[in-house]
Amino acid sequence: MFACPSSSDLSILPISAYNLATLTRVTSLSVQGYNGSRGPLVRMPSNICFFSNLQMLNVSFNRINLVDSELFYSNPSCLNTLRVLDLSSNYLQDYPSLLIKTTQIIQEVFLQSNQITSFDLGSIIIVSISINLSNNQISKITNNANINVSTYTSSFRASVDLTNNSEVIDVTDSIYEMYGACYEVQQIFNTSLPSIVPILSMSFLNINFARSKINCTCNQYYIQQSFLYSFNNSLSSTYALSNTMCTDQTLFFNNSNIAACQSSLVNFTTTIPRLCILNSNNGNISLVNVADNITLTYPYYLPQIVNNSYCLFTFYSGSNRMSIDCVNESSTLTEISSFILNSIYFQNITQVSINNQNSVSELPAYLCSLPSNTIDLSNQSFNILNSRTFPCSSNNTVQNINLAYNRINIVNLTLSNWIWIDLTSNNLTQFPYSLFDSNQNTRSARQLSVRTLSLSSNQLTEFDLFVYTYADTNINLQNNPFLTTRDGYTIIYNYQKRSLLIGSISTNVIPSNQMRFLLNDPVAQDYNTCTSQSLNYLIGIFEQIKSSNSSTVDIECDCSSIYIKEYFNLLNSSDKITDRFQCSNTSSLTIIQFENLTETNCLSNITLSPNRLCQFARLETLPVSNSNDSGQSLSIILGSVLGSLGFLLLLAIIIGACYYIRKSSIKNARIVSLPNNSRYTDSNRLEAHMQTRNVRWPQNFALLDLMQAPPPPPPPPPRPENTRNSKYFLRTKQSRRSAVRNSSSYYTASVDLSQLDNIRHQRRRQRPNDPPTDHDAN
Template structure:
């Protein structure tokens, strides 16, 4: 019994895994606005499975969460999938605890996440901050990058820092801290990094902003941090120091010192400050600002808990100085960037501040991604190279959907000829009928029939490959092509020549590839065509089977001036064909000149043409005799029969073995043969009677 239950459990587990493996990610929508994906972790997946939804349903989604199969399993994504742009109204994105190494390596998300307010990629493997993408999130309020591998967060990446409420860069590998974080409204967490230095690489001028009393968490960083009076000149806040420490105006009437107040709310935690006269301005400013506050209130202000290397409180740091000298021991001439001077007589120059450029990212041309509304429906385009695009669409795509003109006219679409629909198709979507290259490769699809419904725009293209499908039938309304020059139908299941694409002749079609199909006979219709090459190699053609289903007549002119090139299998070209009455009757070559021209045509197909010198060729013999010719002078007998024996044969002696030419394409010739046959005995009798006299 135990073994039976174990077997049930194992089988159930296998079936569950197989089911989830087929889907890779399962999705659930809650309250029409939140979609949650649960994904296997041991797979490679680059796209969200969104294509079973309509655009209306996707437009309602404002929140997305992507998880592994349980709390202990990471999600499979190594970047934010570019087809997330199919969700045009997203506000909350959570890809935490996945396998993300680069957030947006193709720089495709910058144009479609402009409404996002919360972005969470915590617990991943991100080492490079996605500057361009974040800059293009002007409504961003909450940003979570904790537990990653970041070493640097540029300060120019935020479109509007004043919109940010919360940023979390804890548990990374940051070494520098920049005071633009003070502009966040509520909290900025930089704890558990390796921060030891305060810099200003983005040249922020704090005096130009209004700062809130946001909490800045710098706990558990390096042992020390270089917080000094440098920050005032580095961040353009010289005036607040000068006026607060040198003005006789009552403090309440002086504008609140922006930077000094904000510094008070940095929580340094275990990180110590190397206290000296280099912090004289900071200590004096904070003491002045909170001079009237009660101890209970100041004890809750983080800077009042900051400690020096010797364990004393930072706020108690004192420095003896000459009152006539600047109250700091910092060498401000070495400050970079230096945006102002607290005292004009200070030595050194100010830094020339250049314009900070909008963040960009250098990416390769391919792959390139586009998400476009198709009205109706929407499609995600993945351009893998100059000639190949993968297109996946929402379920509401229809025959009236069209690719937007700006995408069709782009460089990415100009040379596309291979379209991958991520699934095998049996009919061509109508929106492909405007492909700019006019060349398309639809090999290895699931076409079974080629007609105007499955391929509504065959003549839009110059070349079409439908090789390696399962095609058994071709039935187009007309083969009067004006653009199509090459059609590849090789490796299908066609059993005959596709007449509908070859009538009328000539058309623009110049090459038809029918290799590796199931064609078993040589069709004389091919020899009525003009200006075309047809490849019939690798077909199981019977070397003696020549057919004429359309009852075409091969005229002498057609055969001597043919512009058709037909390539047959080597089994045909290396073989010998036995010419007889049936050969001529099938082709309608019923006079000597047509027969010889037809023989010449067949000589271009077969290695050798021989005559069946038996009653099977008696009509041919008579036709040549009527033209005072001996057919054995133009043909070699195939069966070893002597020409004398063959010449002795007559229609009368052959009897029932004679092929009846009284119907079909040689009707007229049959009457002439019969007439000659009936007259011959009469002429002989008359001659005998004359001799008896």
């Protein structure tokens, strides 16, 4: 027994807490309203098939308006043990043909007091006791279950009650083609054929049309002939058909109006379904197999048994929506069978709902293989998006993902093959960088196809310029509460602390409305754009931001932007940065003052970012060039090398000049000499000799030139006998040197060095008794 609030509407039974073994033991099930009110069911519950041994089902006096025929068509074993079915007092409009066809031993069907408009004649062959269709609106015969009576061997002759239905019920010869009973007509006109039991004709015997009538015209010619052939022109009054009336108030059986016809006048080409064809000669019968010629109908059901559990897949009209209903929910379902995945109904599915769950916070892994490559998970309960809640990261099949209107605040998911992701109206506070990680290392690894990422209406507070580096992705950032400074400029923050990858600049970013951005040196430092090439890329991003109608970009005109201004001037000698961007409302200088500002003016006031990834090089060390950084570096290196070589060459020239001057001085050296008529003492000769031996010091000659010739020395004292005594000799030599050094003046003259030996020999001949003098002492 289930107790439900009177206001509840159920399309499935609340049985997910029961295991399959428990449900298998149930043989009788009743779902009804209480105390005179209607029950909660609004349709035949799809999980009714979980009761595999059910024999009696009573769902009368509910609000059921649909019995999904495809539920039983796709699952022939559903309710095949049913003996009694009570669907009375509901809101049904269609006869439950497939439900009755599925059953094998059904005996009684109660369908009274509904709004049914057609009757399936083939169900008379299946039901063994009775079918109550009273108090409906039946006006025609149909075969919605595609029942082919030629596959049955006998009729159970169930009684059918059509009391209180439409005044006229359309019954024509088309029923023979509709139910594949053309052979019954053929044997009437070809007596050579083996005789068979006319099952379809005999199914009329126990139909109680009550006050409903039949049009008796040539459209019933084959029916009339079949009755006469089967019952020898007489029909027992025990059969309900004996009292069936025509619209002209004549009896239907053996009607004289029909007997006057020569053939049937039915337009058989409009028969649906047409399981066989009756030729116009009434003899040859051509059969066609249309049992499989069924167009896609919805809802459609496919069952699957997994790990001793049972799941039912329901496909709805529109071909893109499916629901899954499993015993014990879907915890035991690990994959969808290839049979179901390959079904034509499964090809376009994008929306999946799991019955018995109001919403989904973790995606079952088996849904990563949807043939449509698209899954709609909007309006669910996702809070975190990672490999556990969305286990499709290693699967390249799902490429389009709708996660709008969830509660996602963290994205830590890497997907390599996505094309479209909708994260609109979630609680994200930062950009989902992980979605790009698989493509971020190199730009060549990114997909060539354009992707789309919607982040509108989230809680993003800090703007990251990295969104402009994903040139292959459309990014929507509208309606996010990006924080601003007190001056009204949006805060720019490099959350990843990564350098910008120089490449194509995205033209597909949609920022929030009325955003204002401030360009200065700290922003460039935060993104490691302190070189001319990278800075030019950064300026390109801000120009792209400026190009959007709703955003403005200003430059801070003071020392905080000195390097942006100066580097830009180096790269663009004919352009100014203030021609690209206006000065901000935080600037301390006018445009003219800012353009005249130099690095020297700002050296004591350089602005550095606390999060900087680089520092600008001093402009004094950089050559003025319009080339790129590599060209500037090459110029600096070449200048340094050439400067060093020039310095070494100059030094060599100076050394060579000094050497040449010294050599010239030695050649023209001045030495001390005496007049030819002067007599010299030993000390005079010794000093003159020593001065000429010291020619390596040119400064001595200059001193000699400035001195006057000394006066003649006094005669030497008598020399001792032992003139060879070394001590005495040395003392004498020393006294001579001292005398020369202490003399007040010298007589100097330039002499040729080649005359030096002649002068020396001449003097020795003049003093033969003098001992030999060692001129090389000291």
